[in-house]
Amino acid sequence: QVQLVESGGGSVQAGGSLNLSCTASGNTVSINVITWFRQAPGKEREGVAAIFLRGGNSYQSDSVKDRFTISRDRAKNTAYLQMDSLKSEDTAMYYCATGWVNAAFQADQYKYWGKGTQVTVSS
Numbered sequence: 001q002v003q004l005v006e007s008g009g010g011s012v013q014a015g016g017s018l019n020l021s022c023t024a025s026g027n028t029v030s031i032n033v034i035t036w037f038r039q040a041p042g043k044e045r046e047g048v049a050a051i052f053l054r055g056g057n058s059y060q061s062d063s064v065k066d067r068f069t070i071s072r073d074r075a076k077n078t079a080y081l082q083m084d085s086l087k088s089e090d091t092a093m094y095y096c097a098t099g100w101v102n103a104a105f106q107a108d109q110y111k112y113w114g115k116g117t118q119v120t121v122s123s
Helices: none
Strands: 002-007 010-013 018-026 033-039 046-052 058-060 068-073 078-083 092-099 117-122
Touching: 002 092, 018 033, 018 092, 018 117, 033 078, 046 068, 046 078, 058 068
Parallel strands: 010 117
Antiparallel strands: 002 018, 018 078, 033 046, 033 092, 046 058, 068 078, 092 117
């Protein structure tokens, strides 16, 4: 089993920044990636950013590229999502997820999910 703990959500004005973190614990040898998904009311879940823990390869969705940066501290099994130039459309519940996956933004590949942290951006 793997447990995920998220932190760092909150409310911010448009143009502002937030930093999310997600720490995995437990059987971490069974995971190879930590990914952030988000879901806004009435919208489908969207993959936002992913980072592979061993090689450090990272991916961002087109909607956040050049604004969001994902990084990781491999020793701490923690991924960070630095979100800059936030827009109102970034408002959503953000979830981190992990597992042993091949496709970073394919949600059904993820076995473990965090409880989510709310990000609200006001214009």
